[in-house]
Amino acid sequence: xxxxxxxxxxxxxxxxxxxxxxxxxxxxxxxxxxxxxxxxxxxxxxxxxxxxxxxxxxxxxxxxxxxxxxxxxxxxxxxxxxxxxxxxxxxxxxxxxxxxxxxxxxxxxxxxxxxxxxxxxxxxxxxxxxxxxxxxxxxxxxxxxxxxxxxxxxxxxxxxxxxxxxxxxxxxxxxxxxxxxxxxxxxxxxxxxxxxxxxxxxxxxxxxxxxxxxxxxxxxxxxxxxxxxxxxxxxxxxxxxxxxxxxxxxxxxxxxxxxxxxxxxxxxxxxxxxxxxxxxxxxxxxxxxxxxx
Amino acid sequence: xxxxxxxxxxxxxxxxxxxxxxxxxxxxxxxxxxxxxxxxxxxxxxxxxxxxxxxxxxxxxxxxxxxxxxxxxxxxxxxxxxxxxxxxxxxxxxxxxxxxxxxxxxxxxxxxxxxxxxxxxxxxxxxxxxxxxxxxxxxxxxxxxxxxxxxxxxxxxxxxxxxxxxxxxxxxxxxxxxxxxxxxxxxxxxxxxxxxxxxxxxxxxxxxxxxxxxxxxxxxxxxxxxxxxxxxxxxxxxxxxxxxxxxxxxxxxxxxxxxxxxxxxxxxxxxxx
Numbered sequence: 187x188x189x190x191x192x193x194x195x196x197x198x199x200x201x202x203x204x205x206x207x208x209x210x211x212x213x214x215x216x217x218x219x220x221x222x223x224x225x226x227x228x229x230x231x232x233x234x235x236x237x238x239x240x241x242x243x244x245x246x247x248x249x250x251x252x253x254x255x256x257x258x259x260x261x262x263x264x265x266x267x268x269x270x271x272x273x274x275x276x277x278x279x280x281x282x283x284x285x286x287x288x289x290x291x292x293x294x295x296x297x298x299x300x301x302x303x304x305x306x307x308x309x310x311x312x313x314x315x316x317x318x319x320x321x322x323x324x325x326x327x328x329x330x331x332x333x334x335x336x337x338x339x340x341x342x343x344x345x346x347x348x349x350x351x352x353x354x355x356x357x358x359x360x361x362x363x364x365x366x367x368x369x370x371x372x373x374x375x376x377x378x379x380x381x382x383x384x385x386x387x388x389x390x391x392x393x394x395x396x397x398x399x400x401x402x403x404x405x406x407x408x409x410x411x412x413x414x415x416x417x418x419x420x421x422x423x424x425x426x427x428x429x430x431x432x433x434x435x436x437x438x439x440x441x442x443x444x445x446x447x448x449x450x451x452x453x454x455x456x457x458x459x460x461x462x463x464x465x466x467x468x469x470x471x472x473x474x475x476x477x478x479x
Numbered sequence: 480x481x482x483x484x485x486x487x488x489x490x491x492x493x494x495x496x497x498x499x500x501x502x503x504x505x506x507x508x509x510x511x512x513x514x515x516x517x518x519x520x521x522x523x524x525x526x527x528x529x530x531x532x533x534x535x536x537x538x539x540x541x542x543x544x545x546x547x548x549x550x551x552x553x554x555x556x557x558x559x560x561x562x563x564x565x566x567x568x569x570x571x572x573x574x575x576x577x578x579x580x581x582x583x584x585x586x587x588x589x590x591x592x593x594x595x596x597x598x599x600x601x602x603x604x605x606x607x608x609x610x611x612x613x614x615x616x617x618x619x620x621x622x623x624x625x626x627x628x629x630x631x632x633x634x635x636x637x638x639x640x641x642x643x644x645x646x647x648x649x650x651x652x653x654x655x656x657x658x659x660x661x662x663x664x665x666x667x668x669x670x671x672x673x674x675x676x677x678x679x680x681x682x683x684x685x686x687x688x689x690x691x692x693x694x695x696x697x698x699x700x701x702x703x704x705x706x707x708x709x710x711x712x713x714x715x716x717x718x719x720x721x722x723x724x725x726x727x728x729x730x731x732x733x734x735x736x737x738x739x740x741x742x743x744x745x746x747x748x749x750x751x752x
Contacts, residue, residue, distance in 0.1 A: 202572030206565045206632060207584060213625045214591045220602035279497060288491035293498035295736055299505055302735035304686040306706040307724040311508050313710070314717055321520045321717075323507065329522075356501065358746070365743045366751050403750045414595045417688035417703070421710045435597040435689075442601050443693065452601050459598040466593030473750045474586055 221459070224452035231446035244453035254454070256429045257437040260344055264351070264433055265412040269405060271352040276359025276404065281393065283360065284367045294364075301357040305417035312350045313339065313422045343423045343431035350418050355411075359404050366400030367393070399472075406469035413462050434458050505728075512721035519718040534722035544723065547705035551727075553616055554691075554701050555684040558623035559677050562631045565624070567673070570635035571661055575647070585636065588629040589748055596626075596689045607694060614696045622694065623684045630683070631676055634745045638672025639665070675741035678734055682742075685731050702727040 228240045248254050283294050300308065316323050317338040325335035338346040370393065378388050416435050419425055425432035425440065432440070438458065442451035511519050513530035538544050573581045603622070604613070612618030642665065650664050666673075688703040695704055706727060709720045735742070743751055 199572030199576035199578065202568040202576075203584065206569035206588075206628060209565065209625065210588060210591050210628055214594060216606070217599035217602040218594075220605070221598055224601060282490075282494055282497060285490055285494070287487060287494045290491075290494055293494050296502040297498040298735070298739060299502055299732055302682065302686070302732045303505065303728050304703050304706070304731070305688045306692075306703045306710075307508075307728055308504070310706060310710055310720060311504050311724060314720065315507055315511055316504060321522055323524060326522065326524055353501070353504065361739060362743055362747060362751050365740075400751045403747050407747065410593055414597060414689065416597070417692060417707070420688075420692060421707050435595065438597045438600065439693070443604070448601055448605070455595075455598040455601060458595045462593055462595045462598075466590060469593070470586055470590055473589065473748050474582075 218459070221452045221455045224448050225456050227449050227452075229448040231448060240449070244449045248450055248453050248457070253429055253432070253437060254434075254457075257432050257434045260429075260431065261413065261433040261435075263344060264348055264415060265409060267345075267348040268352045268355060268412055269408060271348070272355045272359040272408060273401060273405060275352075275356050276363050277394075277397065277401065279356070279360045280363035280367050280397075281389065283364055298357040298361050300354050301361070303354065305354065306421050308354055309350055309418045309421040312346075312353070317346060339423050340427065343427060347415075347418055347422060347431050350422070351412070351415060354418075355408060358408070362404050363397055363400055366397050370396045402472060403469075406465060406472065409465045410462060410469065413458065413465070434461070508721045508724055508728075511718055512725045514718050516716065516718045519721070534718045535726070538719055538723045538726065544705065547700055547702050548726070550616060550619075550699055551685055551701035551703075554619045554623060554699075555681045557616070557620040558627065558684050559631075559680040561620060561624035562627045562680055563673065563677055566628060566631040566635055566676075568661075570632050570639050571665065573632075574636050574639035585633065588632055592626075592629040600693065603690075604693065613694060614698045614700075616699045618694060619691065619699060619701070622690050623687065626687070626690075627680045627683055630745055630748070631680055633748050634676040634679065634741070635669070635673065637744060637749045638669055638676070641672075642668050672741075675738050676745065678738045679742055679745040682731055682734055682738075 225244055226239060226241060227237060228244075229237045279297065283290065283297065287293075303311075314322065319325055319335050319337040319340070322335075324338070328335040336342070375388055375392060378392055383391070414435050415433060416439065419431055419433065419436050420439075423431040425436045429437075434454065435458065438451050438454040441447045441454060510526075512534055513532065514528055515531060515533070518525060518528050573585065607613045607618055610618075612621075646668070647660055647664060650660055655663070685701075686703070688707070691701050691703045692707060695701070706720070706724060709716065709723070
């Protein structure tokens with residue numbers, strides 16, 4: 187099936203494909219070259235007369251600056267934390283919503299809803315309505331239980347951001363993993379049940395291996411997105427207190443648009459690109475394998 | 480039988496509990512949007528109150544709300560149309576006249592999507608400043624069209640590949656040129672696929688916040704920026720924030736629910752179907 191039509195009468199597809207390729211190429215290469223170029227320059231928009239080639243000093247300045255390492259550590263914690271919550275939670279939820287129960291279709295729609303909420307809305311809803319230390323729901327619950335309300339963004343800034351992002355992306359993992367799960371042959375599960383396999387054994391030996399590839403795809407796609415988390419930090423903590431919830435993306439934003447330090451921000455941008463590309467290489471390879479199938 | 484019923488009941492309770500927990504923040508936002516400001520910040524939240532629509536009226540009356548909403552509509556639909564205009568021919572060419580470079584081209588397009596936006600923040604800001612595109616709708620339309628182009632091409636490509644070749648063969652026998660083919664055979668057949676591709680692009684653009692926060696100010700800001708402006712003053716306008724948020728989220732939520740299947744295909748580049 188779906189064999190390409192042989193002998194397309196010498197149809198040349200290039201004019202169809204070329205516009206997209208050229209435009210994407212420009213969109214990729216111009217910022218990349220400019221970022222690389224600026225990363226070797228001293229260039230601050232506030233004092234442009236001091237510009238000039240400075241070699242690697244932007245990089246050495248950044249790499250010896252503790253704030254970069256704090257931001258890197260925060261990035262790793264944030265990515266790792268949200269990944270752990272969404273992959274484990276998403277797998278369990280996918281298994282749950284794969285079953286038929288009373289109103290399961292409606293429940294499923296409600297469960298995936300958070301993914302469609304824009305990041306600035308979810309950040310503010312959580313920050314104010316839910317996590318506010320005085321007027322929020324969590325504070326009311328804590329008081330009702332006789333506990334001290336938690337000042338989420340003061341005491342646990344990074345953890346609070348992690349919760350918000352995890353809430354938004356749990357439905358994504360659920361949606362992808364559920365789709366993968368629904369393609370599982372139910373006769374196979376039935377056969378295993380006949381042979382006396384318990385639900386746990388079926389989950390461990392049949393369901394989980396079947397979902398393996400989808401889980402891998404979820405991990406990689408989420409990682410790409412989580413490296414660039416921005417709006418949730420921007421609207422809640424502003425990276426603070428101090429640098430406690432500043433990730434790499436936010437640090438570069440601070441340098442570029444608040445301190446107008448183009449050189450250092452660009453060096454940070456190059457570091458972010460390298461980081462993302464390590465993940466991207468794995469992702470592209472895994473998708474390429476599927477392209478032939 | 481008894482055991483089966485119990486199992487079904489337990490499953491229903493667990494399922495609805497999970498769904499309820501995940502949906503709770505949205506439900507609470509809806510509830511808060513029909514409270515008065517005083518009820519909205521009550522330290523002991525009440526579930527029994529007289530609902531009011533005054534917050535929706537108040538938000539609508541803010542002169543700038545409509546402008547932000549309109550910006551969101553223009554930017555998300557404009558960029559989607561632009562991306563489709565570029566992507567339809569490209570996906571058509573690659574799906575129906577593949578060469579040995581097609582595979583590489585597709586994967587390369589995918590890889591451009593992996594570039595972290597912050598890596599392009601400085602150059603894009605500077606180029607936009609020099610071109611006078613900062614805080615303009617045209618600038619945002621172009622940026623979002625380019626950001627979504629790889630996903631749009633990929634999704635269309637997977638849809639085009641599923642169109643039965645025999646129909647095209649038949650058209651070709653009757654002497655249709657490739658352009659006729661595209662117009663009279665392919666587009667009608669591919670319309671559902673194109674619609675869901677467009678819908679995904681609209682959803683992604685509507686909710687994107689990195690570029691909209693960084694490239695706009697008072698003039699071209701979409702709803703993401705409008706909502707973010709509520710975080711600045713410490714005044715507690717939670718009911719109005721909730722009403723504005725509800726209006727910003729509702730249309731996209733409906734779109735998302737309608738297109739959840741195709742969404743998986745688009746978001747995983749066809750790796751999970």
